Amino acid sequence: MPKISQEKKKQRQTVILRTALNLFSQKGYYLTSIDDITKEAGISKGLIYTYFKSKEEIFFELAENWHEFTNTPSLDDSLTDVVPQELPLSEKLIRVWDETVRQWTPENLDFARIKFEFWLESSKNEILRERMKEKARRSLTIVEKIIIQSKPGADPEIAAAFSRLWWAQVDGLTAYFISYGKLPAEDEMNRIRRIILHLCQYFDD
Amino acid sequence: MPKISQEKKKQRQTVILRTALNLFSQKGYYLTSIDDITKEAGISKGLIYTYFKSKEEIFFELAENWHEFTNTPSLDDSLTDVVPQELPLSEKLIRVWDETVRQWTPENLDFARIKFEFWLESSKNEILRERMKEKARRSLTIVEKIIIQSKPGADPEIAAAFSRLWWAQVDGLTAYFISYGKLPAEDEMNRIRRIILHLCQYFDD
Amino acid sequence: MPKISQEKKKQRQTVILRTALNLFSQKGYYLTSIDDITKEAGISKGLIYTYFKSKEEIFFELAENWHEFTNTPSLDDSLTDVVPQELPLSEKLIRVWDETVRQWTPENLDFARIKFEFWLESSKNEILRERMKEKARRSLTIVEKIIIQSKPGADPEIAAAFSRLWWAQVDGLTAYFISYGKLPAEDEMNRIRRIILHLCQYFDD
Amino acid sequence: MPKISQEKKKQRQTVILRTALNLFSQKGYYLTSIDDITKEAGISKGLIYTYFKSKEEIFFELAENWHEFTNTPSLDDSLTDVVPQELPLSEKLIRVWDETVRQWTPENLDFARIKFEFWLESSKNEILRERMKEKARRSLTIVEKIIIQSKPGADPEIAAAFSRLWWAQVDGLTAYFISYGKLPAEDEMNRIRRIILHLCQYFDD
DNA sequence: TATGAATGAGAATTCATTCAT
DNA sequence: AATGAATGAATTCTCATTCAT
Structure with missing residues (x-):
């Protein structure tokens, strides 16, 4: 019984990816920190790890589907x-x-x-x-x-x-x-x- | 009276740049550490700083003249x-x-x-x-x-x-x-x- | 909802400053390393940077208010x-x-x-x-x-x-x-x- | 049979101490490097170690007799x-x-x-x-x-x-x-x- | 779920000292 | 004697990730 609906979860994932895409675009992958992303996305630092298992995974996800977040x-x-x-x-x-x-x-x-x-x-x-x-x-x-x-x-x-x-x-x-x-x-x-x-x-x- | 000739110094600089170019090419700038470069170039960690004042400078130097080291x-x-x-x-x-x-x-x-x-x-x-x-x-x-x-x-x-x-x-x-x-x-x-x-x-x- | 109360945070800051003051007093600023301070204060190396942005800042803080930590x-x-x-x-x-x-x-x-x-x-x-x-x-x-x-x-x-x-x-x-x-x-x-x-x-x- | 006369040696020692005193005065002991001293004194980095066995010794020497070099x-x-x-x-x-x-x-x-x-x-x-x-x-x-x-x-x-x-x-x-x-x-x-x-x-x- | 404090490995850089020349 | 290249331990600081709350 998830406390948060699938839909909400999907939405948040999208926010994270969109934010990450923006930051990666501006500063590049290596110069963008998890801190940057979570702060910009308005979530806590820890929370991002319930959506993605690593910074690299976010990058991979975007590499595949970045066009969706533009x-x-x-x-x-x-x-x-x-x-x-x-x-x-x-x-x-x-x-x-x-x-x-x-x-x-x-x-x-x-x-x-x-x-x-x-x-x-x-x-x-x-x-x-x-x-x-x-x-x-x-x-x-x-x-x-x-x-x-x-x-x-x-x-x-x-x-x-x-x-x-x-x-x-x-x-x-x-x-x-x-x-x-x-x-x-x-x-x-x-x-x-x-x-x-x-x-x-x-x-x- | 310099311990090492100007020529030798130039040579070593070339070795460093060539090594850095190779590693940057393979792993990228951010994933290549000064340690990687010096180990691969066979010099001590500190020595590289008598040739270049920072990792970034090595990158800049290569960005400008990388063709010479190919x-x-x-x-x-x-x-x-x-x-x-x-x-x-x-x-x-x-x-x-x-x-x-x-x-x-x-x-x-x-x-x-x-x-x-x-x-x-x-x-x-x-x-x-x-x-x-x-x-x-x-x-x-x-x-x-x-x-x-x-x-x-x-x-x-x-x-x-x-x-x-x-x-x-x-x-x-x-x-x-x-x-x-x-x-x-x-x-x-x-x-x-x-x-x-x-x-x-x-x-x- | 913060994991640590404001008060607890203040307390820790005090511990760091007190520890730093002790070490600076005994060994001097330059011979006291961040490592020394964190080890003595019983915290990890990285944590000190959530309380102070540099070693110098700790020194400045103490220079201004050292009496409080005595x-x-x-x-x-x-x-x-x-x-x-x-x-x-x-x-x-x-x-x-x-x-x-x-x-x-x-x-x-x-x-x-x-x-x-x-x-x-x-x-x-x-x-x-x-x-x-x-x-x-x-x-x-x-x-x-x-x-x-x-x-x-x-x-x-x-x-x-x-x-x-x-x-x-x-x-x-x-x-x-x-x-x-x-x-x-x-x-x-x-x-x-x-x-x-x-x-x-x-x-x- | 020393290649350099005792007198000359003494003179150079004085130059080093005077230089060190000046630099220590301006920047402090810890922020003055051996490099700073030798460059300012116009000698090579290695040579200073034939006159003093360590940076600390220079400091000690000055602590005792600094007035002579003023x-x-x-x-x-x-x-x-x-x-x-x-x-x-x-x-x-x-x-x-x-x-x-x-x-x-x-x-x-x-x-x-x-x-x-x-x-x-x-x-x-x-x-x-x-x-x-x-x-x-x-x-x-x-x-x-x-x-x-x-x-x-x-x-x-x-x-x-x-x-x-x-x-x-x-x-x-x-x-x-x-x-x-x-x-x-x-x-x-x-x-x-x-x-x-x-x-x-x-x-x- | 959500938070952000806490961790610690690893990064770049400095510098006293040594040593081959 | 003299040089300055070479060394490498030590230093400050960062940051992805974990975890107690």
């Missing part, structure tokens, strides 16, 4: 609206890019930062890597699907390769902006966009 | 050989890519990992960011220069944008392989390469 | 009893002296020793000096007040000068006995007392 | 001039006081500070106490001698007691000024002087 709409959702079926493939793809870039606000760059932290850790930790795998695959398929839908005859492996390169480019740019600490100027973005458009025409020939 | 040839050097003047631009660029990719060995991916650690820290640390700036600029110019040399009439700002996108894509792919813990299969690389080639033709029209 | 009654209190109003001034003053000297037990000389340590540090440390100022002023006023009460017409500045000299002489004697490691012989004290009595007659003319 | 004239010397035989005792004594006070310059207060440090250490260290004893006795006798010379019939023990009180008062005032970090204002000194003069008349009756 206010950013997932790309999946936002894209269904911006990519009408009737457009040519390159047009669809550039819209995906536009949508992605639209989300590069200073606030979201904080979250981008922690994404790299997750990557970094996963590269050192087999278990974490396993747990993050499925997540990674999912975003890859977004672009893949668009390609296959537009060009049903396209080689799925080529679509996959394109998709990987696509996200590589997105993540690489994100990394630059994170490390520079600021977003790119608008005219620079426009120039980049034109090159991306060229890239998107890969399947046109 | 066995990887710097891209600058290796590229002058692989990019003969008479080739068309897209051919030149794809050779740069080939050369870049050729260096993605498991050992070097370890170093790539620390590059992201530097990025991550620099995003939280103004001083580090300043110190890394020039380095970042340098690699950007490699591709810029190739473009300008081949197409003297090209808009330098477009060349810069292309260059940024180019390295974004490279770094993004690196990030993937780091987080996956393994290099891409050869045939996947070939598929990606073909798309890159398409990208390289941006200036052809 | 079993010596404060002069203020003990004097009100020994100085009846109707006595002539010199008689009052010599009683203050008697009372002061009565407190020069070997145990208290230990505490006297740390007083000099506080002085020494305060001479090198602006902040400490500031914090000790009020304390110093307070003991000065004891004698001042007695003079003014007995001789309402006395120049307050002369009373202040007398008071300063008075305590200088007390502290100087204390210093001697500290450095000799033992209290003066009784007959020597009697000789000194007679000279002090002469000094006390300064206001008699 | 530029302050010793009171002994300066007093023979200021105390002509024909003056009444109280007049002689006040001149001693004047001469003492004349030496309270900010620079000398630095040395006064270290005197307290020596006292403090000696109170914790039997050996040091033994070594400093003779020195302490010497300054006591200055006033004793003056008294006995003026009043040949005076009880030597009373002269000794007066002398002790005399120096207590001097040292106590010094302590105040050290801890306040500044010298007393001139008019305050004049008021104190007048009280001292009263004290000096002790033997007049």
